[in-house]
Amino acid sequence: MKIKEAAEMFSLPIDTLRYYERIEIIPPVKRNESGYREYQLQDLNWIFLVTNLRKAGISIESLIEFSRLAQLKDKQNVEQAQKDILNEQLDELNEKIAELTQTRELLEYKINSFDDHITQFKLGKVTPDNVEKLWEFNKKSEE
Template sequence: MKSKEVVEMFDLSIDTLRYYERVGVIPPVGRDKNGYRNYTKGDLNWIFLAKSLRRAGLSVESLIKFATLAQMHKDSDVKKGQKKILHDQLQEIDEKLKEMNEVRDLLQYKIDTYDEHIAQFQSGERTEETAEELWNIKDFKKK
């Protein structure tokens, strides 16, 4: 597959694709007899993985390390190193998801109770002094 098809397939710029190869985010891409890059299924998998991991927040440096390890002899230390990079990223994403879900629950709680709270403030039933303490609510789903 040629570069133009790859950039269309993965919605990347040609500059990003070249950059990934130049800095080692993806392994070197083979070339045809005319010197044009010829992307294989393996190359496409690397590009997809790199784009996905970048979207998830993995640093370019970590991607370079991961790709470099992949090009080394596949001893157990290399495999462990690659797996650790992936595991660390998964753990980081899980933490971000937990935080996002907590904020989502807070937003849902505020939406669900909005009319009731406004009515209580307008009627005088609630004031600034008697307002709930959001920071002390441990689980917005139970409210």
């Protein structure tokens, strides 16, 4: 598969694929006799993995290390090091998901109670002394 097809397959700019190869996030792609890249199944798997790990927030540096480990000839302890990188990213992603879930719950609460809050405000029932403490919302939702 040519670079244009691979780029289209993953909705990436061609320059991004070249960049990933240049900084060794993806292993070197075989080239044909004319020097053009010929992406194989393994290359496409790497692109897919890297693209999704980037979406999950993994750093370029971590991706470089992950890829470097995969290309080592001496595979002793490599698998665990790679797995550690993936586990660290999963932990970070789970933290982000928890934060986003709390934010979504607050937004849903504000949307669902918006009309009532406006009515209470217009009726003068909401004052600076009895306004709700939004920072306590997440504490309530955790209980």
